[in-house]
Amino acid sequence: MFVLAVIYENCTGCHLCELACSFKHHGVFDLSLSRITILTKPEVQTSVQVYCLQCQDAACERVCPVDAISRDKNGAYIINYDRCIGCRECAYACPFGAISFEVEARPIKCDLCEGEPECAAVCPHDAIVYMEEKKAARELKKAKAAGVAYGLYGGKETSEHPRKKAEEAVEYLLELVEKSGELDI
Numbered sequence: 001m002f003v004l005a006v007i008y009e010n011c012t013g014c015h016l017c018e019l020a021c022s023f024k025h026h027g028v029f030d031l032s033l034s035r036i037t038i039l040t041k042p043e044v045q046t047s048v049q050v051y052c053l054q055c056q057d058a059a060c061e062r063v064c065p066v067d068a069i070s071r072d073k074n075g076a077y078i079i080n081y082d083r084c085i086g087c088r089e090c091a092y093a094c095p096f097g098a099i100s101f102e103v104e105a106r107p108i109k110c111d112l113c114e115g116e117p118e119c120a121a122v123c124p125h126d127a128i129v130y131m132e133e134k135k136a137a138r139e140l141k142k143a144k145a146a147g148v149a150y151g152l153y154g155g156k157e158t159s160e161h162p163r164k165k166a167e168e169a170v171e172y173l174l175e176l177v178e179k180s181g182e183l184d185i
């Protein structure tokens with residue numbers, strides 16, 4: 001099984017992954033249609049990638065009242081739009097904010113691009129890497145020992161450091177929202 005691993009310290013906040021994601025899935029460059037979100041806090045040069053962890057025990061799958069979410073052969077949770085009734089329960093249940101909506105209230109989330117994630121392919125700084133799960137776990141161990149901010153997105157583990165960075169970035173965004181009345185990322 002391959003998983004998406006992220007090296008937070010490599011991310012420059014260029015948003016290329018978001019643009020590539022929206023183009024791959026929707027044919028347009030539109031940050032609001034990306035299934036990955038980059039939270040940035042320029043004052044402390046922090047950028048954090050937020051997206052689906054493809055949890056081992058996924059809340060989104062559990063709460064869906066019409067069993068519209070299931071795992072595919074690549075380990076990605078996929079939404080079956082023939083079944084989905086647009087109730088938003090999956091988005092409310094996801095603890096990571098990894099499900100958003102298109103204008104017609106259609107939920108969208110990372111589907112690992114059928115095993116060829118565009119975000120990992122396009123990232124110019126290797127901040128998102130799609131790698132074999134065991135190799136990713138070994139890399140995580142090494143990174144932790146070296147004090148590098150690193151996260152393993154496969155429902156297994158993320159180091160404390162990136163979580164802290166994520167919290168800071170979220171706090172910053174909330175401040176922005178309070179100031180401007182809208183979230184502009």
Ligand code: SF4
Nearest residue numbers: 052053055058060094
């Ligand atoms: S959408 Fe959320 S709950 Fe569902 S698998 Fe992804 S991270 Fe887990």
Ligand code: SF4
Nearest residue numbers: 064084085087088090
């Ligand atoms: S919005 Fe669709 S996929 Fe999400 S819980 Fe409701 S029916 Fe299931």
